[in-house]
Amino acid sequence: MRLMTYAKAINEAYIEAMRRDKNVIAYGLGIDDPKGVFGTTLGLKDKFGKDRVFDTPTSENAMTGVGIGASLNGIRPVMCHQRVDFFLLAMDQLVNNAAKWHYMFGGGLSVPITIRLIIGRGWGQGPTHSQSLQAWFAHIPGLKVVMPATAADAKGLLLSAIFDENPVIYLEHRWLHNLEGDVPAGDYRVPIGKAKCLKKGGDISIVSFSYMTIEALRAVELLEKAGISCELIDLRTIKPIDWKTIFCSVRKTGRLLVLDTGVMTCGIAGEIIASVCTECFGSLKHSPVRIASPDIPTPTSYAMTRNFYSGAGDIARKILEIFGKNTETEVCGIKRPPHHDVPGEWFKGPF
Amino acid sequence: MDTETNFIKKNPKTALELLRRMKKIRFTEEQIAEKYPEGRMRCPTHLCIGQEAVSAAVGLLLRRNDFALGTHRSHGAYLSKGGDLKKMLAEIYGKAAGCSKGRGGSMHLTDRSVSFMGSTSLVGGTIPVAVGLALSIKLRKTRQVSCVFFGDAAVEEGVFYESVNFAVLKKLPVLFICENNFYSVYSPLAVRQPKGREIYKMVRGFGCPSVRGDGNNAIEAYQKAGSAIERVRKGKGPVFFEFKTYRWREHCGPYYDNDIGYRAEEEFISWKKRDPVLLLQQKLLKESALTDSGVESMDKNILKEIKEAFEFAENSPFPSENEIGKNIYCGG
Numbered sequence: 001m002r003l004m005t006y007a008k009a010i011n012e013a014y015i016e017a018m019r020r021d022k023n024v025i026a027y028g029l030g031i032d033d034p035k036g037v038f039g040t041t042l043g044l045k046d047k048f049g050k051d052r053v054f055d056t057p058t059s060e061n062a063m064t065g066v067g068i069g070a071s072l073n074g075i076r077p078v079m080c081h082q083r084v085d086f087f088l089l090a091m092d093q094l095v096n097n098a099a100k101w102h103y104m105f106g107g108g109l110s111v112p113i114t115i116r117l118i119i120g121r122g123w124g125q126g127p128t129h130s131q132s133l134q135a136w137f138a139h140i141p142g143l144k145v146v147m148p149a150t151a152a153d154a155k156g157l158l159l160s161a162i163f164d165e166n167p168v169i170y171l172e173h174r175w176l177h178n179l180e181g182d183v184p185a186g187d188y189r190v191p192i193g194k195a196k197c198l199k200k201g202g203d204i205s206i207v208s209f210s211y212m213t214i215e216a217l218r219a220v221e222l223l224e225k226a227g228i229s230c231e232l233i234d235l236r237t238i239k240p241i242d243w244k245t246i247f248c249s250v251r252k253t254g255r256l257l258v259l260d261t262g263v264m265t266c267g268i269a270g271e272i273i274a275s276v277c278t279e280c281f282g283s284l285k286h287s288p289v290r291i292a293s294p295d296i297p298t299p300t301s302y303a304m305t306r307n308f309y310s311g312a313g314d315i316a317r318k319i320l321e322i323f324g325k326n327t328e329t330e331v332c333g334i335k336r337p338p339h340h341d342v343p344g345e346w347f348k349g350p351f
Numbered sequence: 352m353d354t355e356t357n358f359i360k361k362n363p364k365t366a367l368e369l370l371r372r373m374k375k376i377r378f379t380e381e382q383i384a385e386k387y388p389e390g391r392m393r394c395p396t397h398l399c400i401g402q403e404a405v406s407a408a409v410g411l412l413l414r415r416n417d418f419a420l421g422t423h424r425s426h427g428a429y430l431s432k433g434g435d436l437k438k439m440l441a442e443i444y445g446k447a448a449g450c451s452k453g454r455g456g457s458m459h460l461t462d463r464s465v466s467f468m469g470s471t472s473l474v475g476g477t478i479p480v481a482v483g484l485a486l487s488i489k490l491r492k493t494r495q496v497s498c499v500f501f502g503d504a505a506v507e508e509g510v511f512y513e514s515v516n517f518a519v520l521k522k523l524p525v526l527f528i529c530e531n532n533f534y535s536v537y538s539p540l541a542v543r544q545p546k547g548r549e550i551y552k553m554v555r556g557f558g559c560p561s562v563r564g565d566g567n568n569a570i571e572a573y574q575k576a577g578s579a580i581e582r583v584r585k586g587k588g589p590v591f592f593e594f595k596t597y598r599w600r601e602h603c604g605p606y607y608d609n610d611i612g613y614r615a616e617e618e619f620i621s622w623k624k625r626d627p628v629l630l631l632q633q634k635l636l637k638e639s640a641l642t643d644s645g646v647e648s649m650d651k652n653i654l655k656e657i658k659e660a661f662e663f664a665e666n667s668p669f670p671s672e673n674e675i676g677k678n679i680y681c682g683g
């Protein structure tokens with residue numbers, strides 16, 4: 001076992017990639033500061049030097065364009081932003097240039113850049129530090145979008161993203177950074193576009209990604225005790241989506257619950273349900289159901305966020321409902337953490 | 352800097368080549384304008400007639416492996432950098448043989464064989480890309496230059512400031528070429544930038560050497576840009592240029608539009624009197640670097656090339672509709 005945190009796994013992926021290929025460079029605001037982007041970039045500058053690892057001006061749009069330009073001449077830039085929200089200033093370069101370059105110039109050059117974006121949650125991150133905008137990116141032809149949930153996938157997908165010939169948006173949830181998992185050594189790659197079945201089951205398919213997969217794992221365990229066998233599919237890649245795995249599972253179970261870290265309207269969960277309805281209509285025994293954030297900007301107050309996010313309890317309750325079971329007694333086994341706004345007691349803010 | 356007379360005396364071949372490049376742009380675009388109403392070039396097309404001097408000069412100065420990028424109005428930059436004329440016209444006609452295989456049209460030109468890396472249609476959009484190419488040059492320690500052409504409106508975009516700042520910070524080998532033609536579509540500078548603003552002076556404030564030049568004088572542009580390019584190539588950091596010039600025709604499309612009310616006919620006439628192509632031609636004739644028959648044969652050769660290129664573009668096949676889903680991703 002090589003137990004390490006999700007953050008450390010990201011760090012390992014950088015080191016592996018930068019060792020393998022001198023054209024890999026890493027930059028972003030605060031990349032070499034004492035905190036090293038939640039520990040993910042610690043030590044890189046010492047190892048690879050200031051030409052390949054550098055802090056940047058607070059210029060998200062231009063720095064994205066700079067990455068695009070560099071990548072047109074063989075460089076593989078890995079950018080990172082401490083929050084997805086900050087990256088909104090770069091949508092022009094991302095959408096109009098990075099996503100289009102290969103196609104609109106007739107398939108010549110491509111833009112092999114990787115953009116790490118962190119989704120905030122809890123501790124009053126509020127309206128502009130906690131948006132989960134995977135649907136925005138997935139909506140753009142030409143982009144790939146990955147959202148690893150485990151430490152191993154964090155490493156494997158980052159390595160695949162860096163060596164992919166296309167722009168890849170790599171979304172990591174702040175509540176995952178401290179979670180530990182077994183991480184393979186060396187040049188470990190997880191293919192982009194392949195979901196992973198984390199648990200086989202026959203009664204209902206749960207399709208999930210990123211932090212919601214962690215909540216789903218808890219719910220699945222609990223439901224097992226209630227006699228419901230869940231199949232848990234961790235999507236890992238949001239675009240291109242692994243439809244085959246989803247359809248196969250739903251055709252087997254006949255039921256579907258999709259979990260999304262983003263808001264409900266026009267989200268990934270809605271997209272998955274739409275396609276399942278089109279492709280697997282005859283197999284469905286129950287209407288597909290989704291859990292996503294409400295269509296409300298995230299408030300900051302501790303009091304107002306108490307029920308803003310859904311967790312294992314909500315997932316279990318939803319599934320019990322689908323099976324017409326009593327939701328009050330069965331889910332009482334789920335322990336709520338003392339504070340709803342932190343992933344664990346280790347999290348003391350500030351962001 | 353030499354006077355034009357001295358320049359022509361010392362560099363007659365270069366001066367002739369400048370004229371030839373300007374004419375190639377001019378005649379090509381005049382032909383586009385003439386044929387555009389036929390309805391076969393079915394994409395937004397921005398002509399640079401009247402503005403040929405700067406792209407001709409800079410295009411001639413850049414080496415084949417120096418990078419160049421442009422804007423929505425890039426026929427001039429593309430051709431001057433050595434971009435293939437047939438492929439450009441085929442692109443405007445939406446043909447498979449187009450430089451972007453019919454996916455880009457007039458606003459998205461590329462010719463990698465001469466390092467014309469791309470022109471795009473979002474104002475300011477290629478500026479950071481040029482800076483990124485310059486970063487790659489620095490990382491790879493090749494002695495190239497990365498050059499980006501843009502208009503006066505691009506300096507109103509945030510990305511311009513971000514890009515210049517980064518280029519100065521990292522001393523990157525970039526040449527910023529701003530062709531100030533006083534308009535962004537129909538909006539004059541007066542409604543967009545404060546009175547008295549000199550773009551090149553503003554850029555000096557960022558710590559970027561910045562020069563202005565007469566954008567209708569090819570020899571001046573050539574000499575000024577030439578010394579800047581050498582500086583940039585030596586790794587001394589970016590240089591910015593502002594060249595004032597004037598677009599003769601409508602912002603987008605083949606016609607003249609001085610009658611619709613956003614600018615005065617007199618303004619246009621005063622610029623037309625300073626036609627960059629004619630100015631250089633007259634100068635060359637006066638200095639006996641060119642004869643009347645020389646002009647005639649130059650024109651004839653250029654027109655022949657253009658005629659052939661149009662024939663090629665018009666007669667070459669459209670891309671197959673089946674190709675529509677190809678190249679969304681590289682390698683799959």
Ligand SMILES: Cc1ncc(C[n+]2csc(CCOP(=O)(O)OP(=O)(O)O)c2C)c(N)n1
Pocket residue numbers: 423424472473474475501502503504505532534535536602
């Ligand atoms: C970001 C963006 N905003 C608006 C437009 C619409 N637009 C197309 S060309 C143009 C004028 C740009 O003026 P300038 O940069 O001076 O170039 P010129 O057309 O004069 O050559 C505008 C505003 C655009 N293409 N991109």
Ligand SMILES: [Mg+2]
Pocket residue numbers: 502503504530531532533534535536
């Ligand atoms: Mg203009």
